[in-house]
Amino acid sequence: MHGAHDQLTFDELGTPLRDTTFVVFDLETTGTKPGPDGITEIGAVKVRGGQVLGEFATLVNPGMPIPPQIVALTGITGAMVYDAPPIAQVLPAFLEFAAGAVLVAHNAPFDTGFLRAACAGYGYAWPKPAVVCTVRLARRVLSRQDTPSYRLSALAALFGAKTTPNHRALEDARATVDVLHALLELVGPLGVHSLEELIDYLPEVTPEQRRKRGMAAHLPELPGVYLFRGPNDEVLYVGTTSNLRRRVRSYFTGSESRGRIREMVGLAQRVDGIECSHALEAQIRELRLLAAHRPAYNRRSKNPRKSWWVVLTDEAFPRLSVVRVPKDGALGPFGSQAMAKLAADVLASASGLRTCTQRISAVAPSGRPCALAELGRCGAPCAGRQTAEAYFPSVQAVTQLIGGEGTVPLEEARRQLDELARAQHYEQAARRRDELAILVRAVAKAHRLTALAAIPELVAAAPDGKRGWEFAVIRHGRLASAGVARRGVPPMPVVDALVASAETVTAGPGPLFGAPAEEAGLLLRWLTRPGVRLVRTAIPWAEPARGVGGWQDWLERAATATALEQVAS
Structure with missing residues (x-):
């Protein structure tokens, strides 16, 4: 050093x-x-x-x-x-x-x-x-x-x-x-x-930054993850890059102007680098290290990306609830509690599920009807006006939508939207259209993620831009192994070696089979990039036949209408 x-x-x-x-x-x-x-x-x-x-x-x-x-x-x-x-x-x-x-x-x-x-x-x-x-x-x-x-x-x-x-x-x-x-x-x-x-000379550079620039000398010019460590070997900061030495050196120059990061550099005693085969592996490792160490100087440690889910409660007259821990049959993930709540409200309105939070007995309900019941938007099971058998079709419709077996609630929501438009309630109709679009996108994303997480093993390849290949072995929505076959190297022996050395992943609970939502989402985005090819898969990777695939044209029209309204305003 x-x-x-x-x-x-x-x-x-x-x-x-x-x-x-x-x-x-x-x-x-x-x-x-x-x-x-x-x-x-x-x-x-x-x-x-x-x-x-x-x-x-x-x-x-x-x-x-x-x-x-x-x-x-x-x-x-x-x-x-x-x-x-x-x-x-x-x-x-x-x-x-x-x-x-x-x-x-x-x-x-x-x-x-x-x-x-x-x-x-x-x-x-x-x-x-x-x-x-x-x-x-x-x-x-x-x-x-x-x-x-x-x-x-x-x-x-x-x-x-x-x-x-x-x-x-x-x-x-x-x-x-x-x-x-x-x-x-x-x-x-x-x-x-x-x-x-x-x-480096143009901005002011702190003495700590200049003195510690040698910390990057041992790092390779390869993609990977870097960890700044403090006096007690604690992880202060985690980052990912396509060139470890160049990126870490930038922290010791004037190009780094963030006050918090300069403070972190002043505390750092060393920098560890983890070489990765390609950018995808580096991004996944960064996610896992952030979750494991919660570094003090990463903003995502103070504000971690929380996932929220919409689930049916387990009671005689189920309702939709927003939770942090998913169970089988949950809809999500959502990036915020507010977005999950909005989707739940749209789905409840379209399916006829109750929105009140009281527990209702199936034997002797003793509640009083609310305003929604008087408006005809709730069957009032709390007052005994609706039996559990009569309420069941609404629950079934939601379950089938989440499971990719039908789209009845979406069709009902679209019918309500058309009624508002015919009644010339255009502002309300536009708001409902945007809310319905959020729900449709959430269901589509959930179906894609669930389909990916259900696969015991999937191997995919992406071109590296130099006539070689980058490989990922994915098991139940998690990266199990990663590697490359450079130009001129036969790819299939590399694939066989990666599969043989891949991490063992067992299916867990929930709609994503135990996979972290953010990691599964990152893998899905990588897999759906142009040029990525499937090398092999244990079971077919396919979205539900009765899912929301047929709503793509409606989504595009809704997005166009929203954009035009923004321009007009």
């Missing part, structure tokens, strides 16, 4: 600054608030090793009037941008010009804010490049005694830039290039020689 002042090895230094491609850019805009429109000009210079590789410059039609004060500042008028291309046409060309480079700007949050808003507004993915702000870098390097101002014009004059900034994009970008090079010359003697060290 490195000491407090040990020098990093060459491979840890990363990309030397002389080999780093920078795209130094500037925007002129119609105002100060970033939005998808409002850019009037883009200018950029691509440089590497002090050499200019190319330039990019264009006026942009901002799609709105240019305020007079902006015209006075930049000299860009409405007439000048009238025939200019809109940002929707300019943006892909600029993104291509800047692809793979580090973005540099003077007051970078302002300029990148406009670019990010434009990408979001016109459907382009923000490439998440490394960004260097020359204002921030100048504040770290220069004191007020060195310069009275950190404005671009002041720094350009201080460093003798060849171009004088004039609030036009390309000229300002050219001036920023000279300012950048001058600032990099100043940070060189401070030990900043690589891109990673520059990114």
Whole structure:
């Protein structure tokens, strides 16, 4: 392990600054608030090793009037941008010009804010490049005694830039290039020689972070799970990553700005890494470690993902109840108690189950009818108006829906929805439609999870993107083994070895056969990704024939209607 002042090895230094491609850019805009429109000009210079590789410059039609004060500042008028291309046409060309480079700007949050808003507004993915702000870098390097101002014009004059900034994009970008090079010359003697060290240098880094960066030296550049451990060997934090060494090292740099995590790094005494075959195994191991250790600095330890279930109570006149521990025949899992309660209410209303919480005797009921009974929405078994035999079809309908043997409650809920629409109660109908959609999705998810958890053994493979395969052996909704067959390696012997060494999993109680709901859900999402193939399965994996599969078209129409209402509002 490195000491407090040990020098990093060459491979840890990363990309030397002389080999780093920078795209130094500037925007002129119609105002100060970033939005998808409002850019009037883009200018950029691509440089590497002090050499200019190319330039990019264009006026942009901002799609709105240019305020007079902006015209006075930049000299860009409405007439000048009238025939200019809109940002929707300019943006892909600029993104291509800047692809793979580090973005540099003077007051970078302002300029990148406009670019990010434009990408979001016109459907382009923000490439998440490394960004260097020359204002921030100048504040770290220069004191007020060195310069009275950190404005671009002041720094350009201080460093003798060849171009004088004039609030036009390309000229300002050219001036920023000279300012950048001058600032990099100043940070060189401070030990900043690589891109990673520059990114590290920009923010304030605590002494604890710098001193402990050697904790990552022993970790491999492989996917896995990492555990920060404290003075008493307790687990402080658990995370997952595709590259253990790189991710753990980031905790000791300025890129880590979270106060709680900096505090955790100050307490940490070592970092353990668990190598995993692929990302899925790492995610599953992270779930299990979080559940086992409840680390103090993981937010999910303080707010664990709780699962809630809807069950029928065991009494003469069963009702729906929301519980934490499922039993056979439960509906779920739900991510929150409120969502489970909503689904239970919709299901009770559609099936005719009572919603009161009193226990009702099947022999001599002695209650008084409630308001729902007077409205015809409850058979009032509490007052003896409905026998257990007459009540049974409602219970059976719910049981069959959860078990995938029928959809009578959903059909009744849709009939009630149609009645509201015919009566022109449109707002109430829209609310009921959204509530019914929640119930349908919950039932569909429950059927898929239950079908997966019922399988004693399933082997699946996903392409690794390099003409190899990632394998998962799943038993009763839990990951029992994971491995890979790299390109050129025969896959089936790997599968046989993984199955032979897989964890033994016995079926447990409940609808998921004892599998943790979050782990089963993660496996289901992985299995249903494009490209994943089933290698073998002990029993067929299929959803119930009389489940909610036929409701998919209705769900899509409901989602479209909801989206249109949101746009209209």
